[in-house]
Amino acid sequence: MATCALSPRMSILRTPQFRSYAGNSLSAPALSKSTPATKSYNQPTEQENPHGTHRRKPRKPVEKFTEGNVHVSIWENEGPKGAFRTASMQLRYKDKSSDEWKTGASYSASDLKNLEKAAQEARRRIETWQQQNKPAPQNAA
Numbered sequence: 185m186a187t188c189a190l191s192p193r194m195s196i197l198r199t200p201q202f203r204s205y206a207g208n209s210l211s212a213p214a215l216s217k218s219t220p221a222t223k224s225y226n227q228p229t230e231q232e233n234p235h236g237t238h239r240r241k242p243r244k245p246v247e248k249f250t251e252g253n254v255h256v257s258i259w260e261n262e263g264p265k266g267a268f269r270t271a272s273m274q275l276r277y278k279d280k281s282s283d284e285w286k287t288g289a290s291y292s293a294s295d296l297k298n299l300e301k302a303a304q305e306a307r308r309r310i311e312t313w314q315q316q317n318k319p320a321p322q323n324a325a
Contacts, residue, residue, distance in 0.1 A: 245259050246259065256306050
């Protein structure tokens, strides 16, 4: 694998499977016109732009909520066994020196309490959705 320098302090890996778009974000590889586009596990569908390349279609979470300074997004995905949901969490805070919103990766006792409550609520919402979307049992006749 080769690295491609984006700035003096940031680089990303470039492999044949991935290509960078707009800085450090990675996108699915472009498909040739002869390759049929197939929906792959846990990836958004792709769409062709006027330049003939494919990019990921932006996805939105199916639910969002906060617990203190923890922001939670619940995502719906497609897999081999059908739809399923996952949760992602971010600790958000405003940097006092730059007055910018940032994402944290170290947690105080109160942050951990908020993360715990957020995880429990996300689990409750996902399990409720699973119960409501269970396939109906098939009767053998």
